[in-house]
Each structure stands twice: as structure tokens, then as C-alpha cells.
Amino acid sequence: MRRRFGAGFWIATAWISLVVAAAALADLLPIPGYDETLVGPPRSGPSAEHPFGTDGLGRDVFSRVVHGARVSLGVGIGAVVLGLGLGAPLGVLAGYRKGFADAVIMAVNDIALAFPSLVFALAVVAFAGASLRNVLIVLGVLGIPAWVRLIRGATLSFAEREFVLAARVLGVRDRRILWRDIMPNVAVPAASYAFIGMAVVIVAEGSLAFLGLSVQAPTPTWGGLINEGRTLMETAPHVVLAPSIVMFLTVLSFNLVGDRLRALTDVRQSGLEPARQSAPLPAGPGAEPVTGALLQVDDLRTHIHTPRGTVKAVDGVSFTLERGRTLAIVGESGSGKSMLIRTILGLLPAADVSRGGHVRLEGDDLTRFTPEEMRQVLGRRLGTVFQDPMTALNPVRTIGTQVTEPLRVHLGMSRKRAREEAARLLASVGIPDPARTLGRYPHQLSGGMRQRVTIAMALSCGPDVLFADEPTTALDVTIQDQVLRLIHRLREERDMAVVLVSHDLSVVRQWADEVIVMYAGKVVEHGPAEQVFARPRMPYTEALLQAAPRLTDPSHHRLRVIPGRPPDLADVPPGCPFRPRCAYAQDRCGAEAPPLTGDHDHLYACWHPTGSAVAGAPEGAESHGR
Amino acid sequence: MAGSGTAHLRPRDEVLLQVENLYVEFPAGRGRTVRAVSGVSFDLAKGETLGIVGESGCGKSSTARALIQLPRPRAGSVRLDGLDLTSLRGEALRRVRRRLQMIFQDPISSLNPRRRVREIVEEGPKVWGRGALDVDEVLEAVGLDPATAAVRRPHEFSGGQCQRVSIARALVLEPEVVICDEPVSALDVSVQAQILALLEDLKERYRLTLVFIAHDLAVVKNVSDRILVMYLGKTCELAPSEDLIARPAHPYTKALLAAIPGSGLDLPPADRLISGEPPSPVDPPSGCRFRTRCPRAAERCAREEPEIRPVNGGDHYVACHFPDL
Amino acid sequence: MILVVHRLVRLVVVLLVVTFLSYGLLNLLPGDPVTQILGISATEEARAQLRADMGLDQPLMVRYADWLSGLLSGDWGTSYISRVPVADELAERLPVTLELLVAAQLVALGLAIPVGVAAARRAGGALDQALTAMSFALLSTPVFVLGVLLILIFAVTWQVVPATGWTPISVDLGWNLTSVLLPAITLGCGQLAVYARLLRADLIATLQEDYITLARARGLSPRRILWRHALRPSAISLITAVGLNLGALIGGTVIIETLFGLPGIGRLIVDSIFSRDYLTVQGGVVLISVGYVLVNFLVDVVYAAVDPRIRRA
Numbered sequence A: 001m002r003r004r005f006g007a008g009f010w011i012a013t014a015w016i017s018l019v020v021a022a023a024a025l026a027d028l029l030p031i032p033g034y035d036e037t038l039v040g041p042p043r044s045g046p047s048a049e050h051p052f053g054t055d056g057l058g059r060d061v062f063s064r065v066v067h068g069a070r071v072s073l074g075v076g077i078g079a080v081v082l083g084l085g086l087g088a089p090l091g092v093l094a095g096y097r098k099g100f101a102d103a104v105i106m107a108v109n110d111i112a113l114a115f116p117s118l119v120f121a122l123a124v125v126a127f128a129g130a131s132l133r134n135v136l137i138v139l140g141v142l143g144i145p146a147w148v149r150l151i152r153g154a155t156l157s158f159a160e161r162e163f164v165l166a167a168r169v170l171g172v173r174d175r176r177i178l179w180r181d182i183m184p185n186v187a188v189p190a191a192s193y194a195f196i197g198m199a200v201v202i203v204a205e206g207s208l209a210f211l212g213l214s215v216q217a218p219t220p221t222w223g224g225l226i227n228e229g230r231t232l233m234e235t236a237p238h239v240v241l242a243p244s245i246v247m248f249l250t251v252l253s254f255n256l257v258g259d260r261l262r263a264l265t266d267v268r269q270s271g272l273e274p275a276r277q278s279a280p281l282p283a284g285p286g287a288e289p290v291t292g293a294l295l296q297v298d299d300l301r302t303h304i305h306t307p308r309g310t311v312k313a314v315d316g317v318s319f320t321l322e323r324g325r326t327l328a329i330v331g332e333s334g335s336g337k338s339m340l341i342r343t344i345l346g347l348l349p350a351a352d353v354s355r356g357g358h359v360r361l362e363g364d365d366l367t368r369f370t371p372e373e374m375r376q377v378l379g380r381r382l383g384t385v386f387q388d389p390m391t392a393l394n395p396v397r398t399i400g401t402q403v404t405e406p407l408r409v410h411l412g413m414s415r416k417r418a419r420e421e422a423a424r425l426l427a428s429v430g431i432p433d434p435a436r437t438l439g440r441y442p443h444q445l446s447g448g449m450r451q452r453v454t455i456a457m458a459l460s461c462g463p464d465v466l467f468a469d470e471p472t473t474a475l476d477v478t479i480q481d482q483v484l485r486l487i488h489r490l491r492e493e494r495d496m497a498v499v500l501v502s503h504d505l506s507v508v509r510q511w512a513d514e515v516i517v518m519y520a521g522k523v524v525e526h527g528p529a530e531q532v533f534a535r536p537r538m539p540y541t542e543a544l545l546q547a548a549p550r551l552t553d554p555s556h557h558r559l560r561v562i563p564g565r566p567p568d569l570a571d572v573p574p575g576c577p578f579r580p581r582c583a584y585a586q587d588r589c590g591a592e593a594p595p596l597t598g599d600h601d602h603l604y605a606c607w608h609p610t611g612s613a614v615a616g617a618p619e620g621a622e623s624h625g626r
Numbered sequence B: 001m002a003g004s005g006t007a008h009l010r011p012r013d014e015v016l017l018q019v020e021n022l023y024v025e026f027p028a029g030r031g032r033t034v035r036a037v038s039g040v041s042f043d044l045a046k047g048e049t050l051g052i053v054g055e056s057g058c059g060k061s062s063t064a065r066a067l068i069q070l071p072r073p074r075a076g077s078v079r080l081d082g083l084d085l086t087s088l089r090g091e092a093l094r095r096v097r098r099r100l101q102m103i104f105q106d107p108i109s110s111l112n113p114r115r116r117v118r119e120i121v122e123e124g125p126k127v128w129g130r131g132a133l134d135v136d137e138v139l140e141a142v143g144l145d146p147a148t149a150a151v152r153r154p155h156e157f158s159g160g161q162c163q164r165v166s167i168a169r170a171l172v173l174e175p176e177v178v179i180c181d182e183p184v185s186a187l188d189v190s191v192q193a194q195i196l197a198l199l200e201d202l203k204e205r206y207r208l209t210l211v212f213i214a215h216d217l218a219v220v221k222n223v224s225d226r227i228l229v230m231y232l233g234k235t236c237e238l239a240p241s242e243d244l245i246a247r248p249a250h251p252y253t254k255a256l257l258a259a260i261p262g263s264g265l266d267l268p269p270a271d272r273l274i275s276g277e278p279p280s281p282v283d284p285p286s287g288c289r290f291r292t293r294c295p296r297a298a299e300r301c302a303r304e305e306p307e308i309r310p311v312n313g314g315d316h317y318v319a320c321h322f323p324d325l
Numbered sequence C: 001m002i003l004v005v006h007r008l009v010r011l012v013v014v015l016l017v018v019t020f021l022s023y024g025l026l027n028l029l030p031g032d033p034v035t036q037i038l039g040i041s042a043t044e045e046a047r048a049q050l051r052a053d054m055g056l057d058q059p060l061m062v063r064y065a066d067w068l069s070g071l072l073s074g075d076w077g078t079s080y081i082s083r084v085p086v087a088d089e090l091a092e093r094l095p096v097t098l099e100l101l102v103a104a105q106l107v108a109l110g111l112a113i114p115v116g117v118a119a120a121r122r123a124g125g126a127l128d129q130a131l132t133a134m135s136f137a138l139l140s141t142p143v144f145v146l147g148v149l150l151i152l153i154f155a156v157t158w159q160v161v162p163a164t165g166w167t168p169i170s171v172d173l174g175w176n177l178t179s180v181l182l183p184a185i186t187l188g189c190g191q192l193a194v195y196a197r198l199l200r201a202d203l204i205a206t207l208q209e210d211y212i213t214l215a216r217a218r219g220l221s222p223r224r225i226l227w228r229h230a231l232r233p234s235a236i237s238l239i240t241a242v243g244l245n246l247g248a249l250i251g252g253t254v255i256i257e258t259l260f261g262l263p264g265i266g267r268l269i270v271d272s273i274f275s276r277d278y279l280t281v282q283g284g285v286v287l288i289s290v291g292y293v294l295v296n297f298l299v300d301v302v303y304a305a306v307d308p309r310i311r312r313a
């Protein structure tokens, strides 16, 4: 956790502690009183005796700033404690109870927000006097509506989580759920807001003081000091600068601490383009370009440098693909399937990634392309479809703008022609009423329709290869069947090649010509689909096939259980990565990594390949639907 | 069905849980209503596993939640050992909760990220005092190390392990019925096999009665004694697992089976058994709710809702005017 | 339609509650306008007479009801002190505050959007870090400190703009712009920092969405992706913040108005509270709460324009 805060956080914390300590101990410190005049010559600059100099009346500015901190921090911390103390319970109540309590609290809150805070503040201060306590109460009360909103929002986001439901199923009482399940989760964002809130209140108190409406003289306040110092700006700038700088640093520190705390709740990093480009991995010897191959991937490697170590997400993957064929990539989550596709397309996640190996598209090495050249290939010659059609379309743009965009950008079509072409494309992927669909937004379509739209977009410029990364995982079986059929039909019509990524063995079994099985970033088996499924040689493939339940097995059939789980890609054991889970492992497996070898076109990485035929599905199942 | 009826229910004294004519509805804004579940009935004998399958949005999860009264169904009864849960309120309802536990789909979000795993499992016994199983023993039973569980939080575990925690949390209260809502859908094949095997073991060891919800028929078949097929809030077919797969009588069941790639069953391609997409549950079709996608749909299907009835002799039930016999 | 009715009801409720509360609050204040007008030395009879003339001897509820019925018939009352109709006074001051607000938002948004986009483009890069540091510094500089600083630099040292004072648009557009420039920059800078940070954070999140990766996979240029694809879905927090700010700033710009000597609503209210000029304060309160409700309504309209998922029917 410490590592995630960074140095800034700790410096800021130290500064806050220092100011708090100074304010608390102000009377004990060996410094002149804040209203003792002529402790030094008036308007003298900083010196050893008066570190911040003296003001127009010869008072010690350092002492005045330290005493001023009492007001600023007192009000800052006090008002937030007050506001949070009253606002948080209301916010939690509104967010957890919902319904009536929520409606009432939020209606009152809404009115409170509409009430002019300035009028309130002035009226109270004028009525009750501008004491530290009153200023604190005013600023604290003014903050309540904001606190109610923030805490309610945070509560809502947790109250809807399944763990709260689970607690209710256990028969836990509401009060305990609030204390045990909601509060601890709301506490982190609340703490972060509290620090930011303190910064806001310190500034607000300063503003009141600047207007002469906060704690009255002779008690010094930062805002008041700055206001007083203004008149001496030209002759003694330190009188205004000292409180300004201290105030700035303090507010900055509270903001920083609050911001770092918030980073605890949401960890988002990276942007559109890498901030740092990592050095490429040393290129291997590089196989000769295979003539006639449409896509040739050669020893592709993607290593991501993380704080935990180097994650070898893709580690030496090679294959070739011809037109009119479907290559499937199977493997469990985390085996590097998606990363492989992104590496081929040059869409690696932002920073700290090194890539090695070659990707040749009809002989041209894409890894050597500049971003500009790559953009000419992407979309035009390589089409892409992703797993979740919910997130694959931009929610705020119409289907029409999105489908026509590649046509206009890559093919330079006019708006009108692009729309006609887009309607034709939508019709070709089986969308009823394409012309009307063009004007609709993604959320108005079902998941299956959305996936058809993304397929239409991927195909719009007539690509040579279609990459489909789990195209049907988020869809129902009946819709999955329609979409896979569609991809298959389009492949035939357009003479494309398809790279189909899936974790679902039965999908792969039915639709692929060739299969690559990935495990821990490596290819562990590669061959024609029928052969791999009927006669897997690598123990992992075999175990995977036996672990998946099949309709033809009887009920309560004991599935093959693969013990353990895939290795951490940052720390792959030496030798065969599957060894800790392999039933056939022997000494050699732990010492030496098995190479990818085999007979003909069926390759496997195993020292002790299995020979047994696994009972495959009846032949009939494989043919229909093609 | 998309139909209704209770012909398939067994006598009340033979079953542990009986659900009759369950209706679940949600407001959909602008005065409209999502009819998530419309008159579903089923029952479970002690020690039995009932599988519920259907496509997303067909009301599986809504049914599961209606069983535990969160939220309470709009109509219908849920009888546990003769006690109607829908009639209970407050403390009385809270007290029966421990007899009926649930396992959720998302292993991560169903565990509080800020509590240690052992605390999560201990929550039930803490609330209920004595009478619960030993926490360590249950942790061991689901394949977790109690020492590790005492110090780790959920995010330090994999999805499969988190699902084990969920299972332990439910089991430690010694429930009579456990409702599993897509417990393996978020898991990889190899982990799924582990969890399915674990559930079978635990079922034997703790003599559990299970409701097992999933969208994957192969998974459901593997764990269930009987399977209920749902479509758009209605029942289509209910039959013993083997029977349902071998002799599907409802057109929707057949389509569902045919759509499974490489199923190994002798069925025509799915695109000849089903077309289009499910209609909105806000405005379901009249008569048989499946008729908009059914290749056999006839005029009668739009007019008259099919009643559930026995077919093929024995305990195979279907709600269709023109079933495949 | 339903939405509009709903809004109107809400506006009325908010107005009633807020004005009543402020009326009551003001009456709690020690001292009254009579003292302000006649001075402390006036005789008790004279005071009582004036009180009766002004209707101040009536019970609180009666006076509030009077005021309210006046408001409905378009009579906002007459200032106790200046004897000018409150409505006229407000009408004269409102444009100043509004111009200041709009100009400040233009400054803030005009800079925050490019800054946020540039920072998000290479998150964690040198530019991002520099911009983040800068916005933190801005965020932590109280507006009165910044104002003092800017006056010192631009008005006192370089003398490119007047330090204080106001020229209405109707008098001279050029002078009007120079007089609003410094206040607007001062006010806008603090918000610039908030906006840029919000936009950056949301953009970074958006850029990780699948549809952005897919847009890249379609060979679109980074510039196009940022501005055409990512900006709009990332704007929700920014819009919320602008709305909250606008709502809070109508009448809340008193520091700026004081610092730069602008005759705005905020200053008017503060002065009126001190002189117990209740009717003027009440007028200001009405403006502020109407403004708040209107801004909220506008924000909802903008949400719907930006994100079609929010649109209803």
C-alpha cells in the first residue's frame, strides 16, 4: 500500500502534521505573542529572529501565521467533522433505505443546495458574532448537503452489490449490514473527500476572513493576514507572501492527500498512447517468409513490465494462415489469447510493454510499420470483432456514424455513398430494416444485433483477415449460433481468413479448421481441429476436453478435475508450465521446457505426449451447420 | 411454455420446497411493467437437484431471488416444509433465511472486498449463534486453507477460490436448500469442473437439496436430476435430465439443444428450429410466449396459452400445443 | 412535457421554502433598517412611526405574505435604504454577475478541455505530470490570493488592464471586455484546474473501453479517436461540475466583485445584509434560487444531448 501513495503523499502528510502541531502548541513555542507590537523594527524582512519578518506594527509575522493556523485548521477540520458527522448518516440512510427516506432526504437536500450560502453565512455571523465556533458551525452546516450527496452516492454503489444481498440472505440484520458491509467500503472515499473538503473549507474561511467576516481582530487568521498585508505589498511583500505561501502549501497538502486516498478506490492508469516506449525484445532469427501465406506470425512475444515482475503474456507464438480458413485460439482466461490478438494488431496496452517477433501480412512485416502505415492496414485489411457487444460500440454515436466512419476515412466515400454502403452492409449481416437502424443508438439494439453491427463494421472495408476475440461469449446460445453461422458464411463469400479466439471448446470444435491451444502465454498444441480434438497429444488439451461437461455424458458424470490453477504469468515455473498440474509429469518436465514439435502439421509441447484417443463427438455433430 | 399450470407438481407432503404460480414483476418506468416471471411452479424433494435453464432475461435469477424473498414475489407461494415464506414478515422471515441459502454468479462482487475471507464465512454463525457448523471444517471441505482464509481478503483469491468462499458461507449455516444462481458461469472450464465436483461432494456430505441455475445445458445436465426449461418468464418443459436431453418435447428445448455447438445430438441445425430474438418482457406475446420464434407456431398458439401437461408417460411435462412426442 | 411540469412544481416549492427561510433568518438579525435609516440617536416615536410606515410592525407571517403577493404581481418592493425599486437595482446588477460567470466559464472550459485531452492522451507522460502539477497548484491557490497576484502583475506592474471598476457593455464593448478580463481569469483559473482533472480522469477511463480499442483497430487516428469518439462520453462529470459551479456562483462571486470593484449581485446582497435592507436581500435570494433551479434544468438537457442513453421517450 505504501508504494502506491508515492513521496508526495508523505511529504504532504508531514507538512499537515507540522502545521497542526505548530497550531496546537502555538502558546508553548518560544515565539513572541501574536499581538505584541514592536518586537522588532516594523516591516523588517525575514531574519534569524523573525523568520517571516515583521509587519507594519512590528509584530512577528511568524507568530501571527502560527496563531492564524489555529483558526484555519480549527475551522477546516472542525467544519468537515461537523458536516460529515451530520451528512454521512443521512447519506447512508438515503442510499441504503432508498424509497421514502431517500426521497425526503434528497428533497430537503435539494432545497438546502438552492439556499444562497452567502446569505446564510452572513446572517449567522452577523447574528451570533464572528467567533471561531460560529464560523466553524456555519461552514460545517453549509457543507452538509454536499456530504449527503457524496455519501449517498458511495452507499448506493455498494448497496447494490451482491455481497449486501448475500448478507441479507444470511439473515444479517440491517444495522449490522450497514456497519459491517457498507460503512467500511464507504469510509475510504469519505476519507478522501474529507481531506479535499478540508482544503475547500480552509479556503472558504480564508475568503470570509478576507472579507472581514471571519474571526475578528486581534485574533490573526490567514485570510485576514493576507488582506492586511495587501497594503504593504510594495514596501514589505513578505507580510503578504508568508501567510499566502503557508496557506497555499497547506491547502495543496490537503488536496494531495485527498487525491492519493481516492486513487486507492479506483486504480486507473494508462491512456491512448504509451507514455514510455519500452525497448523491443531481441528479434529471433526470424523464419523465412512463407510464400503464399496470408498471415504469418513468427515467434511473437509480448512482455509486460509490472511492479510484480515481467508478465510474459505472449511468449513465442508462431503460426501461418491462408485465405478461406479459420484458425481458432483456445485457452483459459489469462492464457494470453486476447493479448496475442492485440499484439498482432499493434494495439498493445499503453506503457511498459515490450514486443518481439514478426507479423507478416502477405510478406510485409507489420512490426516494422510506423503508426501511420499501420493505420492504413487496420480496418482496411485486418478487421476486428470483440467479445462484448455492449462495450464494443460507442454509446453516444449513432450506428450510422459508426458504420460509415471507416468507409469515409479509409475509402474516402461521400457521406451519401457511405450511408448507402452501410445500409447494404447491415443488411448483409442480417439486420432487419437497415435504413432505420442507421439512425439508432447502440443501447436501442439487442446484444445479438449489436454484435452484427460490429461485424458489419469490421467487414466494411473488405478485410483479408477477420480477428474475432470471443465474439459470442456474451451472447445466448441461440444467438451465438446465428452469429457464428454469419461469420462462417461471410468468410466463404469474401474469401477471408478468420482468427477465432474462444475459451469454449465446443465452439472451436464446430467452427475451426485449425486450432492453437495456449497455456501460460505459450502454444502448447497446434494442429488441424479434428486431429486435436480426436487425438490430443498434450496432457493439458486432453484434460481440458475431459473437464468440459458434454450433453452426451450421463447426468452426475464425474468430470475430469485439473487440480490447481494456471501459473502466475509473472512467475512461470521453469520447464513445462503445466507441470504442477500434470498427471504425467516426470523429472525432465521440471528441468527443461518441452519444444513445440510433432508429426506433420500436428504440433505439441510435451515430453511425454499422450497417445490415447479421447472419445470425440460423433462425426455427425461436426458436419452439420457448415 | 410458454405456459402455465401446476399439473407437474407432486403432493405437498412428498416435497421439501414447493413453488406455486410465482409472479415477479419490476416497474419499467413510464407506468410499464417488466413481467420477469409469470406463473412458474416447481417442487423439490429432499436431496434432489433441480436445474433451471433458459436464455438471459428469461427470469432465472428473478425466480431464484423470489425464492429467498429478496424481493418478495408479486404473487404465488414458496413453501418450505409446508411453511409459506411469502406470508412471513420481519423476524419470522429472517429466522427461516438460514434454511435457504444462495450462491451468486459473480464470485468477486458477492464478497465484501474489505473483509477477510474467514470473517465472511463466519458472519452467518456470528449472527445465528450456536447451531452452525464449524467454520474451519467447512473451509476445509470447500478446499480452502483456514489459516490463509483468516488473513486474506477476497481480491487476493482467484475467481474459483472466491466461489468456494461463497459456497462455504452458504454451507456453514447447514441450510436445507441451496440456490445456486449461475455459480460457474464466470469460471473457466477447468475451474468449473472443480466447482461442479465440489458441489456434488458437498451435496452428498451435507445432504443438500439444490436449485441449480445456468444457461449452459451441458452443465445443468451434469448436476441435475430434473431440468426446468424457462422462456420469457414461463415454463416450457420439465423432465428428468436424461429424458429431457434425449427426447426434448418442446420446440424451444429442441432449439436450445441444437444451438449448442458440437453437442453430439442428432438434431437439425438450430437456424431451422428458432429464428429471431426474444421479445421484450415488458410486452410479451399473447398466448404462447415462444410463438414469435417458433417454427411450428399456429393460430391457436397466439390465442390460447398452452397448459403444462404430462407427455411420454412418466414424469415428463411440457407446455406446448404441438409438442414433439 | 411531464418533465417540464415536474420542474415547474419543483421551482415553486424551492422558491417558497428558500424565500421563507431567508425571510425568517433575516428577521432574526439584531438591528433593523429603521436604525440604519434614522441613525441611533432617533427618538422612539420617530422609529415607531417609520416602522409602521414601512409595515415592519406587522407579524412575520403577514409581512412575508405581503412580500410574496407583491412578488407575484411583479412588485419586488422598494429598497429601504436607497429607495430604488428592488427589481431595478437587481436588473442593473445581474448582467455584471452573469457576464462575469459566462466569461469565467469560457476561460475555464476553453483551457480545461484541451488541457484534459492532452494530459489523457499520454497518461503518466511528462506533459501529463506537468499539467497535473499545474492544476494542483491552481486548485490550491485561494481565489483572493490569485486575484491579488494578477492585479499586482497586470494592473499595477504592466498596467495592461484596469485594476478595478466596471464598464457596462452598453457603454463601450472594448472597455467592457477589458474590465471583465482579469476577474474572469481569476475566477476561471480555479475552476480550470477542477475541470481539467475531472475530464482527464474520465477520458482515461473511456480510453480503456473496448470501443476505443476497436476504433484503433479500425485504423483511426489518435486525434480523431480523442475528439470524436472519447470526448463526449467522458463529459458527464465535467458537465455536472460546471452545473454545480454555476449554481453556486450566482451570488457567490462576492470575493471577485469586492476585489475588482464590480457592481454585481453578490456585493449587493452583502451590503444589503449589513444595512438590513431585507427586501433587496430577498430579491437577491429569489434570483439565486431561480438561477439554481434553471441551471439544474439546463444540466439535465445537456446530459441528454451528450449521452443518448439518458434521453427518455
Ligand SMILES: Nc1ncnc2c1ncn2[C@@H]1O[C@H](COP(=O)(O)OP(=O)(O)OP(=O)(O)O)[C@@H](O)[C@H]1O
Binding pocket: B026, B027, B028, B034, B035, B036, B037, B054, B055, B056, B057, B058, B059, B060, B061, B062, B063, B215, B281
Ligand atoms: N431489478 C430489476 N428491475 C427491472 N427489471 C429487472 C430487474 N431484475 C431483472 N429484471 C428484468 O427481468 C427479466 C428477467 O431477469 P432475470 O435476471 O431473472 O433473468 P435471467 O434469466 O437470470 O438472465 P441471465 O441469464 O442474464 O442472468 C429481464 O428482462 C430483466 O431485465
Ligand code: SF4
Binding pocket: A538, A539, A540, A576, A577, A578, A579, A580, A582, A583, A584, A585, A586, A589, A594, A605, A606, A607, A608, A609
Ligand atoms: S511436458 Fe511433462 S509436465 Fe508438461 S505436459 Fe508433458 S508430461 Fe506434463
Ligand code: SF4
Binding pocket: B001, B002, B250, B251, B252, B288, B289, B290, B291, B292, B294, B295, B296, B297, B298, B301, B306, B319, B320, B321, B322, B323
Ligand atoms: S407450437 Fe405453439 S405452443 Fe408450442 S411452442 Fe410453438 S408457439 Fe408455443
Ligand SMILES: [Mg+2]
Binding pocket: B060, B061, B062, B181, B182
Ligand atoms: Mg441471471
